[in-house]
Structures are given as structure tokens and as C-alpha cells.
Amino acid sequence: MSFPILSIKKLNTVFHTPSGDVMALRNLSLEVNKGEVLAIVGESGSGKSTLGFSILRLIENPGEIISGSIVFHSPERDVHILDLSLPQLREFRWVNISMIFQSAMNVLNPIARIEKQFIDTFEAHNIEGDYQERINKYLEIAGLGKQVKKMFPHELSGGMKQRVNIALALSCEPSILIADEPTTALDVVVQKEILSSIMRIKDELNLTVIFITHDLSVASSIADRLAIFYAGRPVEVGSADKILRSPQHPYTTLLLSSVISLNTNREASLKTMGGSPPDLKKRIPGCSFLERCPIGEEACSTYDLFPAKVHGDVFVECIHPGKLEFEMEVNK
Amino acid sequence: MITRKYLVTRTSYAVLTSAIALVINFLLPRLVPGNPVYTILLTKYHYLPPNQIKLLESEFGLQNPNLLYQFQRYIIELFHGNLGISYYYFPATVTNVIATHLPWTLFLLGTATAISSLVGVIIGKYIGWHSGTKGETAISALFMGLTSIPFFWIAVIFQLIFALYITHLLPISGAYSVTLVPSWNVAFILSVLRHSILPIFTLVLVSFPGFSLTMRNTMVNQNKEDYLTLAKAKGIPERLIVKNYAARNAVLPVATHIVLAFGYVVAGAFFVEVVFSYPGIGYALYVAVTSLDYPLVDGIFLVITLTVIIANFFADILYAYLDPRVELK
Numbered sequence: 130m131s132f133p134i135l136s137i138k139k140l141n142t143v144f145h146t147p148s149g150d151v152m153a154l155r156n157l158s159l160e161v162n163k164g165e166v167l168a169i170v171g172e173s174g175s176g177k178s179t180l181g182f183s184i185l186r187l188i189e190n191p192g193e194i195i196s197g198s199i200v201f202h203s204p205e206r207d208v209h210i211l212d213l214s215l216p217q218l219r220e221f222r223w224v225n226i227s228m229i230f231q232s233a234m235n236v237l238n239p240i241a242r243i244e245k246q247f248i249d250t251f252e253a254h255n256i257e258g259d260y261q262e263r264i265n266k267y268l269e270i271a272g273l274g275k276q277v278k279k280m281f282p283h284e285l286s287g288g289m290k291q292r293v294n295i296a297l298a299l300s301c302e303p304s305i306l307i308a309d310e311p312t313t314a315l316d317v318v319v320q321k322e323i324l325s326s327i328m329r330i331k332d333e334l335n336l337t338v339i340f341i342t343h344d345l346s347v348a349s350s351i352a353d354r355l356a357i358f359y360a361g362r363p364v365e366v367g368s369a370d371k372i373l374r375s376p377q378h379p380y381t382t383l384l385l386s387s388v389i390s391l392n393t394n395r396e397a398s399l400k401t402m403g404g405s406p407p408d409l410k411k412r413i414p415g416c417s418f419l420e421r422c423p424i425g426e427e428a429c430s431t432y433d434l435f436p437a438k439v440h441g442d443v444f445v446e447c448i449h450p451g452k453l454e455f456e457m458e459v460n461k
Numbered sequence: 462m463i464t465r466k467y468l469v470t471r472t473s474y475a476v477l478t479s480a481i482a483l484v485i486n487f488l489l490p491r492l493v494p495g496n497p498v499y500t501i502l503l504t505k506y507h508y509l510p511p512n513q514i515k516l517l518e519s520e521f522g523l524q525n526p527n528l529l530y531q532f533q534r535y536i537i538e539l540f541h542g543n544l545g546i547s548y549y550y551f552p553a554t555v556t557n558v559i560a561t562h563l564p565w566t567l568f569l570l571g572t573a574t575a576i577s578s579l580v581g582v583i584i585g586k587y588i589g590w591h592s593g594t595k596g597e598t599a600i601s602a603l604f605m606g607l608t609s610i611p612f613f614w615i616a617v618i619f620q621l622i623f624a625l626y627i628t629h630l631l632p633i634s635g636a637y638s639v640t641l642v643p644s645w646n647v648a649f650i651l652s653v654l655r656h657s658i659l660p661i662f663t664l665v666l667v668s669f670p671g672f673s674l675t676m677r678n679t680m681v682n683q684n685k686e687d688y689l690t691l692a693k694a695k696g697i698p699e700r701l702i703v704k705n706y707a708a709r710n711a712v713l714p715v716a717t718h719i720v721l722a723f724g725y726v727v728a729g730a731f732f733v734e735v736v737f738s739y740p741g742i743g744y745a746l747y748v749a750v751t752s753l754d755y756p757l758v759d760g761i762f763l764v765i766t767l768t769v770i771i772a773n774f775f776a777d778i779l780y781a782y783l784d785p786r787v788e789l790k
């Protein structure tokens with residue numbers, strides 16, 4: 130049986146820009162189960178990072194979380210993250226939920242030794258025990274040697290910095306790790322190594338991982354469940370196996386077919402996705418994918434966004450779940 | 462990080478610039494038309510006694526007009542601490558005059574720069590962190606105004622206030638009370654401190670707003686830095702984020718600004734010393750210029766140049782100490 134560890138309900142996050150408000154997350158609801166790897170997949174600008182930042186309440190000017198709730202279910206109690214006072218929030222961060230940032234190359238303080246950046250975190254949370262031992266342990270888990278402790282960020286390679294970030298994110302033993310494109314900036318070999326070390330750590334530490342990526346093949350190699358993001362909402366959520374085997378949302382179908390055609394290198398006999406995502410500054414009536422959807426129709430423009438449950442635990446936001454996939458199978 | 466290589470390159474830069482400064486300092490007065498010996502004799506005797514000409518020419522090393530010969534002599538004399546003889550303070554040597562005036566200026570400038578950079582950085586850190594608020598906008602505007610006020614104007618205003626309205630509260634001229642003999646006793650030191658209040662306050666008032674504004678700007682830019690986001694995410698208390706993350710990074714460019722501004726403060730010290738009749742090097746320069754005391758002008762310029770070079774050298778060292786990345790540049 131799976132239990133939710135994080136429940137997000139009707140979350141709205143906007144960025145106030147001079148040319149209008151960008152609705153980066155639109156009434157988003159999502160549950161994350163304890164111990165799973167949930168991959169958030171979507172193209173650039175779909176709101177993946179905004180979700181990660183919203184969970185830790187790191188959205189800053191010009192951004193704002195305007196409504197919704199985020200609840201962290203710990204064994205002792207439920208924590209309503211958006212209702213925490215600032216001191217409570219400070220204590221809550223990192224020991225419960227930590228994050229590996231997309232901009233990993235610049236997140237380390239350039240003028241402090243690596244060691245110091247661990248120690249100040251431990252001190253901030255009154256963590257007891259031998260700090261040096263603890264740092265060594267997590268550096269090792271992340272695949273780094275002790276000597277890194279005494280170094281400055283500029284002395285590390287990109288891959289090493291990323292590993293330091295992983296070690297930092299784990300060092301306070303959080304329940305949830307948000308990993309925002311942790312391998313995008315790295316070459317394929319390092320990427321593989323880092324992915325496998327995250328997976329190993331996850332089992333060792335009984336972590337829940339929210340893995341953010343634009344790369345469906347990376348997601349499919351590690352995720353238990355997938356949440357396919359489009360224009361600030363998850364359009365399809367469910368077990369990775371089921372979604373990969375039979376995608377229900379047309380967007381997922383097209384995303385998957387592009388991955389397959391790349392992997393097998395065969396002539397892309399399948400439909401490719403033209404167009405671009407909708408302007409998030411405008412209110413989007415009905416389905417946000419309509420403009421690019423091969424099977425879109427009149428009714429979609431008035432479709433009241435609502436995740437419909439299809440087979441098992443898969444939720445889809447589409448009037449005709451599975452239709453495009455079916456048509457493409459037939460045409461093969 | 463201060464590495465040996467860094468130290469060696471910085472030192473050689475300092476030595477090289479000093480050498481160039483020496484050459485310029487040697488050449489400049491010699492490019493000026495006229496004969497210093499005639500000038501001296503004419504001002505003193507109103508005619509040219511031939512025996513005196515010979516004597517003074519050999520005294521000044523002018524009997525051989527070859528530039529290289531003179532340069533060699535100049536360097537040798539310099540390394541013996543001999544910068545010539547002052548006309549105005551005759552028979553005191555230039556070295557002597559500088560030695561009695563320089564400590565006052567160093568005291569004035571050192572204290573003023575220390576106070577204004579400290580105050581400037583602290584205020585800048587605070588208003589930078591709270592940028593965008595009404596209070597910050599008002600303070601920034603005020604500081605912008607303050608930076609454009611000339612040194613001497615403030616100095617003169619203080620003179621007026623303390624001479625006309627609040628008399629006898631603070632002395633407005635000199636470095637110590639004329640009734641005292643310089644010595645390390647309490648009365649003398651107190652007198653020195655009291656006399657230094659207005660000049661130092663003037664220097665601080667005009668230079669700290671600039672430091673504040675630089676610090677404010679670099680602080681504001683910190684907000685966009687990803688390491689600040691990580692620090693917040695890690696749950697570091699705000700007080701420590703400001704101190705160890707934002708301010709520690711923001712102060713790096715400010716350190717350079719403070720040193721660059723040093724030259725400006727030296728110029729400021731000139732006006733302040735003149736207005737307050739403070740017996741520093743700036744005052745000596747004023748006297749030297751108004752009395753056409755070329756050797757003294759020359760010597761003082763050399764000292765000022767060397768001071769700025771030395772200050773720059775220490776700034777580079779400080780910068781490397783503060784920023785571990787410097788060795789790479």
C-alpha cells in the first residue's frame with residue numbers, strides 16, 4: 130500500500146511581470162507517495178522548477194504563491210507548509226525536504242570551503258554528532274573523497290560540484306529530495322554515474338525523490354511514477370510502467386513517440402509535435418494542449434480541466450484518453 | 462587565497478610602478494624651463510653672486526647637465542633619503558619636512574578611511590538587504606547628494622559653525638593646542654584627538670556615502686545569486702545569510718572601490734588640511750606650491766605616489782585574502 134508523504138492541492142503560483150502575470154502553476158494538484166521516485170517530465174517553461182521552488186517556498190519576487198495548500202505528512206503530524214511562520218519554515222527546510230538545484234554550478238558559496246557549507250547547515254538545524262564524520266559519509270555516498278572538504282567551489286569540476294550538491298542535499302537526512310534536472314549539464318557518463326548514485330542512496334536512506342527532468346528516457350529509467358507537465362499542470366499522472374506502455378494523453382503519446390523514434394533512429398513515421406505551448410499570461414479556456422493536439426476538437430475548448438481516472442492509478446486530463454495512441458497503433 | 466606566485470607578481474608590479482613614478486618624478490621638474498639655482502639666489506640676494514652659483518650648482522648636482530648622470534645621482538641620493546633642500550623651510554631638508562608632516566596625514570587619512578569604510582560597508586549592507594523599501598530609497602538619495610558635495614565646502618561649513626556659533630566646543634585649526642609641547646602624555650594626546658575630530662569628520666562625511674552606495678549595489682545584486690537561494694533552502698538563519706553569504710561576497714568589489722577612492726581621499730585631505738591648518742603633508746604641499754618650493758613639491762608628490770602604490774599593493778593582498786578565486790585571474 131502506498132501512503133502520500135506530500136499532498137499539493139489547487140496550487141497557483143504566478144510571476145508578476147511588466148507585461149502581465151505569468152500563471153506558472155495553474156490550480157495544480159499532485160500527490161507524492163512515500164518512498165517512491167516521482168518524475169516530473171515536461172518541456173521548458175512547463176513549471177517544473179516552479180513546482181520545486183513552491184514546495185520549499187523559495188518563490189521570490191516577482192513570483193508569488195497566490196493560493197493552494199502543500200501538506201507534508203510526517204509520522205508525527207501534518208505540516209501545512211504554506212502556513213508555516215518564517216522561523217518555522219527555516220527549521221522545516223532541508224531536514225524534511227531538500228533540493229538539488231537546476232543551476233547547480235552556481236549554488237555553492239564561492240568564498241567558503243565545501244566543509245563550511247555543510248557545517249553551517251548542521252549548525253542551523255542543531256544537528257548533533259561528529260560533523261567531520263558526517264561530511265565524509267555523505268561525500269562518499271555521493272562518490273567524492275574526503276579531500277573535497279577543504280576545497281573551494283572553483284576548484285571543483287562540474288560533475289564534482291553536482292556531487293557536492295547531492296551530498297549537501299542528503300546530509301541532513303531529509304524525507305524528500307527534490308532533484309531539479311540534476312544531470313542536465315553533465316556529460317553522459319557522469320550523468321549515468323550520478324543517476325545510479327541517487328538511486329542507490331534512495332534505497333539506503335528510504336528517501337522519497339521528486340525527480341524533475343525534460344528527458345523522458347531519463348525519467349523512464351528511474352521513476353516509479355510519472356507526472357507529465359504541460360503549461361503549469363500535470364496532464365497525465367500515474368505509474369511509469371503503465372504510462373510508458375500505453376500513454377493516455379495525446380501530449381504524452383507524442384512525447385514518447387519522439388523518444389522512441391530517436392532511440393531506434395528509424396524514420397519518424399509518427400506525428401511530430403509542431404507549435405509551441407500556450408501563453409501563460411492569458412487565461413486558457415479548456416484544454417491547454419488543444420492548439421497542438423492532432424485529435425483536438427470543438428468540445429476541448431470548453432473542457433473543464435479535471436483529471437479523469439483511467440485504468441488503475443493513472444489520471445489523465447483529456448476528453449478522449451488513449452485515442453491518439455490507439456490511432457497511431459492502428460496506422461502502423 | 463594568497464599564493465607565493467601571487468605575492469611575487471603583485472610585488473613586482475608595485476616595484477615596477479614605483480620605478481616609473483621615480484622616473485617621471487625625476488623628469489618632470491627638469492622639463493620645466495628655468496634654473497633653480499638662479500631662482501633661489503635671486504629670491505634670496507636679488508642678484509647672482511658667482512661663487513654662490515658654483516656652490517649651489519654642485520650642491521644640487523647641476524654642474525654636469527647630462528640627464529643620465531643626474532638620474533644616477535638622483536637615485537643614489539634618494540636611497541640615502543636625500544630629496545634636496547626645501548626653499549621655504551630652508552635650511553631643513555625635504556626629507557625632514559616630509560617626516561614631520563607625513564605622520565599627521567597618515568593619522569588623519571588612516572582614521573578617516575577606516576571609519577568611513579567601516580561605516581559605509583555596514584550601512585550599505587543594511588540598506589542593500591532592505592532595498593526597495595521607502596527608508597532605503599530615501600537614504601540612497603541622501604547619500605547620492607552627499608557624495609557630490611566637495612570636501613572643502615563641508616570643511617568651510619564646519620569652520621563657520623564652530624567658529625561663529627558653537628565656539629570653544631571643538632578647535633578649528635591646528636593639530637594640537639599651541640600651548641602644549643609634543644610628547645606622549647595624556648594632555649597632549651587628548652588635544653590631538655580633539656583637534657582631529659572636525660577634519661576626520663569632514664573626510665568621513667564626504668567619503669562614506671560613496672562606499673555605502675557601492676556596497677548597497679553589490680548587496681542588491683546578491684539577491685540574484687543562486688548561492689543565496691541554496692542558503693535559504695538550507696534553512697540558514699537570515700542573519701547568517703546576510704553576513705556569511707551576501708555581505709561576504711558583496712564586500713569584495715567594495716574593497717577595490719575603497720582603495721581606488723583612496724587617491725580621492727588623499728586629494729580631499731589636501732583641502733581639509735588647508736582649511737583646518739592641519740600640519741599634514743597636504744598643508745605642506747599647499748605651502749610648497751604657494752611659495753614655489755619646487756624640491757618640496759617634488760618630494761611630496763613622490764611620497765603621495767608611493768603611498769598610493771603601497772595602498773594598492775595591500776589592497777591586492779587583502780583582496781586575495783578575501784576571495785579564494787583571485788589566484789586564478
Ligand SMILES: Nc1ncnc2c1ncn2[C@@H]1O[C@H](COP(=O)(O)OP(=O)(O)OP(=O)(O)O)[C@@H](O)[C@H]1O
Nearest residue numbers: 144146151153172173174175176177178179180343
Ligand atoms: N523569475 C521569473 N520571472 C518571470 N517569469 C518567470 C520567472 N521564473 C519562471 N517564470 C516563468 O514561469 C514559467 C515556468 O518556469 P519554470 O522555470 O518553472 O519552467 P521549467 O519547467 O523549470 O523549465 P526548464 O525546463 O527550462 O527549467 C515559465 O513560463 C517562465 O517564463
Ligand SMILES: [Mg+2]
Nearest residue numbers: 177178179231
Ligand atoms: Mg527548470
